[in-house]
Amino acid sequence: MLPKPTDAELEILQVLWENGPSSVRFVNDQLAERREVGYTTTLKLMQIMHEKGLVVRNTDARSHIYEAAIERDATQRNLLGTFVDNVFSGSAIDLVMQALGNHKASPDELNQIKALIEKMEREE
Amino acid sequence: MLPKPTDAELEILQVLWENGPSSVRFVNDQLAERREVGYTTTLKLMQIMHEKGLVVRNTDARSHIYEAAIERDATQRNLLGTFVDNVFSGSAIDLVMQALGNHKASPDELNQIKALIEKMEREE
DNA sequence: ATTTTTCTACGATTATTTTCGTAGAAAAAT
DNA sequence: ATTTTTCTACGAAAATAATCGTAGAAAAAT
Structure with missing residues (x-):
């Protein structure tokens, strides 16, 4: 490796x-x-x-x-x-929350993330 | 520092x-x-x-x-x-997408993130 | 009272990562 | 044709991080 x-x-x-x-x-x-x-x-x-x-x-x-x-x-x-x-x-969610909260994302970027989340929810 | x-x-x-x-x-x-x-x-x-x-x-x-x-x-x-x-x-969004995509989040966690995103959108 | 264990202090060693310096060959410039 | 620049190779040094070993004092156990 x-x-x-x-x-x-x-x-x-x-x-x-x-x-x-x-x-x-x-x-x-x-x-x-x-x-x-x-x-x-x-x-x-x-x-x-x-x-x-x-x-x-x-x-x-x-x-x-x-x-x-x-x-x-x-x-x-x-x-x-x-x-x-x-x-x-080991908590990826904590990292995501930190990264999001600490960063001014554009509306477009937020939409990208929302799209991904919804995709994940459908695949549940 | x-x-x-x-x-x-x-x-x-x-x-x-x-x-x-x-x-x-x-x-x-x-x-x-x-x-x-x-x-x-x-x-x-x-x-x-x-x-x-x-x-x-x-x-x-x-x-x-x-x-x-x-x-x-x-x-x-x-x-x-x-x-x-x-x-x-320097792209926090890229990191968030990676972290999310690469991690099986529970529905509850996904909701947490969605809540945060919606909060950010309102504050835009 | 003596021995054993537990603790700090701290120098020294090891491991890892990064930077530097020199030598020599090839190419480019004069 | 000579000089200067550009390249590789590679050992060695510097910088940083992590580990270890020993000494001696304090506390606990016997």
């Missing part, structure tokens, strides 16, 4: 998920827009992620192209699970 | 939140029910938490009594915020 990505690795995965296969240079540029980060740091992390199997890469060209090897949804689900356990003692 | 609790510290806080002011022994016993953990490890962690200001303690008796110095709600909100940023690129 693949290891969970660390925080720094997750940052990199976000870039790959949003932009598709990318070079280290590109990923580093994206990260650098948000915070200071050295090129070799990003490189090293991506190499480690490759060892772990979190990314795959194409080494045909000199500049290697990396691609996420795990799905965004599955990863979020996975991390969410342990987060709920650690922080909300 | 107080630092965020680490995972191990959070485990201890959960015990304190649920049981009120407690000795190291009691906390350690609670933790030990779920996993292997040495007494001095728990002690050391609680001492560090005291240094950080995450807990307060009463040292009148030989066995010191520790109490959470930060509120559960505020802490959950705080941690949830960075989690949403890290894992869901």
Whole structure:
């Protein structure tokens, strides 16, 4: 089973998920827009992620192209699970209430959630 | 500003939140029910938490009594915020949808959420 | 009164994650 | 043709988190 990505690795995965296969240079540029980060740091992390199997890469060209090897949804689900356990003692409902209460959602977003809830009720 | 609790510290806080002011022994016993953990490890962690200001303690008796110095709600909100940023690129709605979709909620829980949503809609 | 248990203090070790620095090859620029 | 830039590889350091071990005082048990 693949290891969970660390925080720094997750940052990199976000870039790959949003932009598709990318070079280290590109990923580093994206990260650098948000915070200071050295090129070799990003490189090293991506190499480690490759060892772990979190990314795959194409080494045909000199500049290697990396691609996420795990799905965004599955990863979020996975991390969410342990987060709920650690922080909300396993109560997903508590988390949902917190998240909702603490966030000004647009009417459209609220409708989305209502739709999902009604779907769940029908499937009961 | 107080630092965020680490995972191990959070485990201890959960015990304190649920049981009120407690000795190291009691906390350690609670933790030990779920996993292997040495007494001095728990002690050391609680001492560090005291240094950080995450807990307060009463040292009148030989066995010191520790109490959470930060509120559960505020802490959950705080941690949830960075989690949403890290894992869901800041989209709380995405997180809510994931959490809901991935969890078989009881009709009662669904009603709770619906009530909250309707309240939010009225306050729009 | 002595032994055993329980407690704190705290340095040191281990594990994990992140960052940095250097070397050398390939490519690009002058 | 040389210099400069860009890339990988990779060891090593720094930062952070968690665990452990020992010493000594206080309390409890014998």
